[in-house]
Amino acid sequence: MDSIISPFQIIHTILASLILYGVLRIIAIANTKKNTINKNTTLPKVPQPSGAWPFIGHLPLLRGENPVALILGAMADQHGPIYSLKLGQHELLLLSAWEQVQELFTKNDRVFATRPSTAGGKYLGYDNAIFSLAPYGSYWRDVRKLATLELLSSQRVKTLSHIRASEVGSFIKTLHLLCTKDNMGPSSTSSSPVHMTELLEHLTFNLNVKLIAGKRFTAGQYNEKNSDVWRFERALKKALHLFGVFVWSDAMPCFGWLDSLFGHVSSMKKCFKELDYVLGKWLEEHQQRRLESKTNRVESDLMDVLISNFKEDEISGHCRDNVIKATALVLMLTGTESTSVTLTWAISLLLNYQKALKSAQEELDIHVGRDRWVQESDLTNLKYLQAILKETLRLYPPGPVTGLREAMEDCHLGGYFVPKGTRLIVNIWKLQRDPRMWANPCEFQPERFMTTHADVDFKGQCNFKYVPFSAGRRSCPGMTLGLHVVQLVLARLIQGFNMSRVGDGPVDMKEGLGLALPKANPLEQPYIMDFPSHLLAIAGILLFVLYLWRVKIQSHKTKGMLAPQPSGALPIIGHLHKLGGKNPLCRTLASMADKCGPIFTIRLGKHPVLVISNYDAVKECFTKNDIIFATRPKSAHGRYLGYNYAAFGFSPYGTYWREMRKMVIVELLSSRRLQALKHVHISEVDSFIKGLYKICKIKGQNGRTKVMISEWLEHLTLNVITEMIAGKRYFDWGKVGNDSDNEGEDKRIREMVEEFMLVFGKPVFSDVIGLPDWIDLMGQVKNLKRIAKELDSLLASWIEEHNNARKEIDSKDKLDFIDVMLSVIEDNSMLGHARETVIKATAMALIVAGSDTTATSLKWILSLLLNNKHALKHAHEEINLKVGTERWVEDTDIENLTYLQAIVKETLRLYPPGPLSIPHEAMEDCQVCGFHIPRGTRLFVNLWKLHRDPTVWSDPEVFSPDRFLTTQASIDASGQHFEFIPFGSGRRSCPGLTFAMQIIHLTLGRLIQGFELATPLDMPVDMTEGLGITLPKATSLEVVLTPRLPIEFYER
Known part of the structure; x- marks a missing residue:
């Protein structure tokens, strides 16, 4: 049973932290005059939006009902296609224009080839053995090579095509049964409403489990509580949610203790146990089957391929079994949700654009006919179907923002100097709606991929304006497999059924919260920046420090009228938060002068600052008071x-x-x-x-x-x-x-x-x-x-x-x-x-x-x-x-x-x-x-x-x-x-x-x-x-x- 933390325990923890921080603050004040030996340096910063908070930076700006990609897109509209945010102690670089994206994935691709260490990778990803979260190095290269050449190669995808055909065939039969169970056959003028989202989830789940572990589950098994499939499916959804939550130790390691209060790490550990139990059981079954086989080389699924290729007990510090389970897990995580979500968006768009749906049906009638089912070999001839999918992936990419990357060394990007350790994401959702590259960027127009953008493919190499599966070393290696599944399912659906909306209104196209940009209707637990109560704890700490600070300030009595001061100063940092943004500091202070006059003061942390901008004040400072102001502050x-x-x-x-x-x-x-x-x-x-x-x-x-x-x-x-x-x-x-x-x-x-x-x-x-x-x-x-x-x-x-x-x-x-x-x-x-x-x-x-x-x-x-x-x-x-x-x-x-x-x-x-x-x-x-x-x-x-x-x-x-x-x-x-x-x-x-x-x-x-x-x-x-x-x-x-x-x- 999970432990329950009472409000009194939280209060006691916060008070203890206040006392500890207060003691550290007193020590800090006592040591401010301490000489430091080293003489080194800082890096130029990319422009940052204003509104960063002390300690937590811009994290509060990422909360809300909208997906993070949309929030970051709105910031890009204000601050430009390249800007940075402060997330705790980490600087995060945001890109959303093809010029910078091209520079990233070509000139700087190796520099940004690594991933930062996160709680998700540590506790859910087998201590970063998951190759998509592994840092750049020999281990990542070896596992990536295996995934590309052995697991997801064109040859392997072709070899396992019978699994896709079988699962898609079963899916179509299930839909047909749902339509005819009430004697509503194709000749009927009535129709049967179907919950497509759930069926698509089961399809992609079954397909991936069959490809990876050679297993398949029935509808009854999905609902059988505590069965392997019941546990595994729920643990997968929980893991996808937990990979997107805010974890204190990721943003600020010094506040990692807050994770114990709010349970994210403990949830990760519990979820990992569920996933590891099922994956371990599947691996044991495969190893046992290989022992019983005379050839000891049975490769009917991807787990068998992994066992055959990993012969050493340890791979770059990771246990062999953990590497196999981690690789199987990442294939499940990335292949299940993203595929079902893409299909959901594609069908939603077609239902709202009946003309496109009709054109797709006509294309299928011409190139395939109605005498047989569409096959994977037909897909290359279905240009309009491909255009529909490309346009869907443009508007609703399966990963609206790329996974976090981290600069392994200093570099230049977009004309800015980017220091080592800077984290980076590409806002693909915003990039693919750039009005400079896409006419009517928010409209669904498959025809563009047959005319003006006919040369654009899924690989992300055409000016980098279209990268639904990312690009460079860290691009998605499962792109080919995912596209085969999506195109075949969509083609069979369009060929086999007349689809229409439930009711007269259009399908709601509101985006939901989640790593894969799902539709707003509940598919899984929401992707939430869950930290309002965390901020309360931090506020308590800051208020305590403020008290000590105010006591010190109030000990100095003034001897006359002070210069006016703008409103809006915050505890501890004063007016510092007002000095950020995309405008130069001189312009920001000039705007303050327009409101407060040519002589005013601001507070930068604990320091009062006099700002002057007229002749009389300048003359007085550099004549009568020149010797008084002749020194420089320590810094x-x-x-x-x-x-x-x-x-x-x-x-x-x-x-x-x-x-x-x-x-x-x-x-x-x-x-x-x-x-x-x-x-x-x-x-x-x-x-x-x-x-x-x-x-x-x-x-x-x-x-x-x-x-x-x-x-x-x-x-x-x-x-x-x-x-x-x-x-x-x-x-x-x-x-x-x-x-x-x-x-x-x-x-x-x-x-x-x-x-x-x-x-x-x-x-x-x-x-x-x-x-x-x-x-x-x-x-x-x-x-x-x-x-x-x-x-x-x-x-x-x-x-x-x-x-x-x-x-x-x-x-x-x-x-x-x-x-x-x-x-x-x-x-x-x-x-x-x-x-x-x-x-x-x-x-x-x-x-x-x-x-x-x-x-x-x-x-x-x-x-x-x-x-x-x-x-x-x-x-x-x-x-x-x-x-x-x-x-x-x-x-x-x-x-x-x-x-x-x-x-x-x-x-x-x-x-x-x-x-x-x-x-x-x-x-x-x-x-x-x-x-x-x-x-x-x-x-x-x-x-x-x-x-x-x-x-x-x-x-x-x-x-x-x-x-x-x-x-x-x-x-x-x-x-x-x-x-x-x-x-x-x-x-x-x-x-x-x-x-x-x-x-x-x-x-x-x-x-x-x-x-x-x-x-x-x-x-x-x-x-x-x-x-x-x-x-x-x-x-x-x-x-x-x-x-x-x-x-x-x-x-x-």
């Missing part, structure tokens, strides 16, 4: 990405920061140093222009060619910055056109920088809540450490090379930044940081700040010019007038190109390289515009919103470079005009402003002078902003280039 980013705050951008205000800032300004980025290194960026820009011309010459038609300029600009800026820092160039412009020769280190560094910028813009949960780093519930700290380790390895190799070179040659003439720092920083310890650490930290800060931001700004400039051709034409004319067409634009020309400068300023106004300032922190209480700002408050300046203030800028959303030649002619980017601070202001402003502007102006001048710029098909450029700290474009920029100067210009 996991600073500890792991910033070499424990040795990177001057992360360093707290103090002696070390002042010394480092002085060295960077005086030694590295001074006018003298930049003048000495001017040849670097001039040479790279020359090579960049020549490379573009070479592409036009090689690949262009009439000199015109399409170029993905985004990547070129990234190559350019990375080459410039790495050569100035370490004397290295990673992209060889001379090998343009041979992309494979230019892969490798260049790509690796660009990916590291991209990862760094993406993860740097996202808060770390342990920072927000105030937990020690070892409570890394979401894996963010682990990811930070990984990125830091990769960067550190690269930077350490550079320093070692420079140290060796300095020993061998006179280094006085060496001018790159690492040589300068090796000369300037002589002590092995600099205010608590090792000399080598300081050099690596500074080099890292210059790379990530100098390459990504510069490339991003250039992309936005070109995008704006392509969408505003009058400005591009004006820039052409200015260069023709001031420089001419007999020489290239040089650095010395820029001061005379005032319209070019205005274009850059206007772009930096609309798309500042850092749309939000890096957080500052108040070192003491202060006043900002009359509001009291307590010590410890963090400060964000929303530059994106500040630069679009309509009280300062007329038509603030319009690209108008002329404003910087007229009304705002006196404004520059130095940080002294507080309405325009694209590089920040005050002590913490960007020291690389001059360097960045030199590269931007020269690159832009040469591009405009050397090429006619256009877009493919003259379409406007998509100006959607992406997610990240530098406000990247959401889409890559592709341009059509046409050289506009004499050939000798490009070949000098």
